Each structure stands twice: as C-alpha cells, then as structure tokens.
Amino acid sequence: MNPGSHRDIFVDIFMPTTVHIPPGLLKSVDRRARALGVSRNRLIVRALERAVSERSEWSPEFLDRLRGVDRETADAVDQLLGDVLEARRSKLPHRL
Numbered sequence: 621m622n623p624g625s626h627r628d629i630f631v632d633i634f635m636p637t638t639v640h641i642p643p644g645l646l647k648s649v650d651r652r653a654r655a656l657g658v659s660r661n662r663l664i665v666r667a668l669e670r671a672v673s674e675r676s677e678w679s680p681e682f683l684d685r686l687r688g689v690d691r692e693t694a695d696a697v698d699q700l701l702g703d704v705l706e707a708r709r710s711k712l713p714h715r716l
Contacts, residue, residue, distance in 0.1 A: 639664075
C-alpha cells in the first residue's frame, strides 16, 4: 500500500440525511429516475451536484469592468447589486 492510498477508501462514503420532498415532486422524481434507469438517490445527487456547481454570482472581474465604463455605469452597477441583495427573501445573499 503506498502512502496516501489509505485515504482513497473514504471516497465512496456518503453522509445520510433527511430531505422533505412534496409528494407530487417525489412522484415526478421517481418517474424521471425510472426513465433514466437510475435510482432516486442517484438522480437527486446528480441534480444537487449540478445545482451547486452552477455559477450563481457575478465574477468580480465582470463587475469591475462594468464599473470601469464610466461613473454613471458604476453607480448603476452598485445600485443594481444593492437592489438584488435587498430583494432576496428566502436565502442569505451571495457574496458579491
């Protein structure tokens, strides 16, 4: 056994959790999983992996380039960010 390979045994250990899914959505998940030939768990894990890997915030470079256009655009960018953060209700705001 080479050094570091002992960590590889932990790659496939999963953390069990409980998630409450509305009955109608669960039926749709089960239908979709059957159609794809995967387990419900596999389908949900794939969906969550996709959801958390999507870019969900504007890059600092993008915002800096907008701010660099002119003072009016910079003010508009700052106002937009403030409005977006203020309008969020169900989640904490992303760090922008």
